Amino acid sequence: MVSTWEDFYAKHPPPQDLAQNEQALKEFTRKHLEADKKVVLVTSGGTTVPLEHNTVRFVDNFSAGTRGSVSAEYFLEHGYAVIFMYRVKSLEPFSRHFIGQKFLDLLHISENNETSVITVLPEYTQKVATVLRKYREAFDQKKLLQLTFTSLSEYLWLLRSACQALAPLENKAILYLAAAVSDFYIPSHEMSVHKISSSGPPTISLQLVPKILAPLVSLWVPKAFVVSFKLETDESLLISKARTALNKYHHNLVIANILQTRKQQVVIVSKETDYPLSLTNEQLDNGDEIEQLIVRDLVEKHIKFIRSKEVS
Numbered sequence: 001m002v003s004t005w006e007d008f009y010a011k012h013p014p015p016q017d018l019a020q021n022e023q024a025l026k027e028f029t030r031k032h033l034e035a036d037k038k039v040v041l042v043t044s045g046g047t048t049v050p051l052e053h054n055t056v057r058f059v060d061n062f063s064a065g066t067r068g069s070v071s072a073e074y075f076l077e078h079g080y081a082v083i084f085m086y087r088v089k090s091l092e093p094f095s096r097h098f099i100g101q102k103f104l105d106l107l108h109i110s111e112n113n114e115t116s117v118i119t120v121l122p123e124y125t126q127k128v129a130t131v132l133r134k135y136r137e138a139f140d141q142k143k144l145l146q147l148t149f150t151s152l153s154e155y156l157w158l159l160r161s162a163c164q165a166l167a168p169l170e171n172k173a174i175l176y177l178a179a180a181v182s183d184f185y186i187p188s189h190e191m192s193v194h195k196i197s198s199s200g201p202p203t204i205s206l207q208l209v210p211k212i213l214a215p216l217v218s219l220w221v222p223k224a225f226v227v228s229f230k231l232e233t234d235e236s237l238l239i240s241k242a243r244t245a246l247n248k249y250h251h252n253l254v255i256a257n258i259l260q261t262r263k264q265q266v267v268i269v270s271k272e273t274d275y276p277l278s279l280t281n282e283q284l285d286n287g288d289e290i291e292q293l294i295v296r297d298l299v300e301k302h303i304k305f306i307r308s309k310e311v312s
C-alpha cells in the first residue's frame with residue numbers, strides 16, 4: 001500500500017530542530033531575494049530508514065555525498081547562493097578536500113621551547129590556501145547555508161521547509177536533488193519501540209515512500225527549475241526511467257547515472273533530448289570533476305529558463 005504525502009507528514013512528527021532551520025532558511029532566502037541573487041538547494045547523501053523508534057538498526061541508502069558537496073562548490077563559483085542540505089557525516093563542501101588521514105598528512109609539527117608549532121607542509125600550502133579562501137568567502141558573505149538530516153522523515157520535513165522558503169525566489173531558484181532518498185520505509189506505527197529481539201528472524205514489512213516530487217513540482221516550488229537524479233545499476237533501464245519521471249512529474253531535467261560509472265559519466269535527460277557528459281580516463285586521473293561539467297551545463301540552462309519566463 002502507498003500512503004499519500006499528506007499522510008506521511010500527518011503521521012511523522014517534525015524533527016526537533018525544524019523551527020530553528022526554518023528561521024535560518026527564511027533569513028537566508030530573504031537576503032538573497034533582496035539582492036536579486038540566484039539560489040540553489042543542493043540535497044546530498046543518503047537517508048536512513050529506522051527499524052526501531054529507539055534506533056539501533058536502520059536501512060541506509062548509498063551515497064557518500066560527493067556529487068552534492070562538489071556541485072555546491074561549483075554553484076558558488078558561478079555566483080549562486082547555496083543551501084546545502086546533507087546527511088550528517090557525509091561529505092561537505094570545502095572540508096571534503098581534507099578528510100580523514102589526508103588532513104593529518106598535510107601538517108608538520110615542530111617542537112620549539114616546549115611549544116608545539118603546527119604548520120602546513122610547503123607542498124600543500126597553495127592547495128589549503130585556495131580552499132580556505134573560498135570557504136571563508138562562502139561563510140563570511142553568507143553565501144552558503146548548511147543544514148543536516150539523517151532519517152527519511154527528517155529529510156522530507158526539511159525538504160518541504162526549504163521549498164517553502166525558496167518559493168518566493170520563483171524561477172531564480174534551482175532544486176538540485178542529488179540525495180539518495182529511500183523508496184521504502186516502515187510506517188511509524190508499525191515500528192518496534194525497542195531494539196528488535198534477535199531470538200528469531202524478524203519479519204520486516206516495508207512500504208513505498210510517497211513520491212515527493214509530485215507536490216514539490218506542482219505545489220511547493222511550481223516556478224523553480226527542478227533537477228532530479230536517477231541512479232540505476234542496470235544500464236538498459238536508465239534513460240527510460242529518467243524519461244518516465246519527467247513525464248510523470250513535469251520537472252525540468254533528470255540527471256541519470258549508473259552506480260559504478262557515476263564519477264565519469266552522467267546523462268542529461270530532458271523531455272526532448274538526452275546527451276552524455278563525461279570525462280576521459282586521463283581527465284579523471286588528473287582529478288577533474290564531472291560536477292564541473294554538470295553545473296556549467298545547468299547554469300546555462302537556468303539562464304535560458306529565466307529568460308524564457310521573462311518574455312512569456
Ligand code: PAZ
Pocket residue numbers: 045062063064065066067068177178179180181229230231232257262
Ligand atoms: O553521493 P555520491 O557522489 O556517492 O553519489 C551520488 C548519487 C549516485 C547518489 C547521485 O548522483 C544520485 O543519483 N542521486 C539520486 C539517487 C536516486 O536515484 O535516488
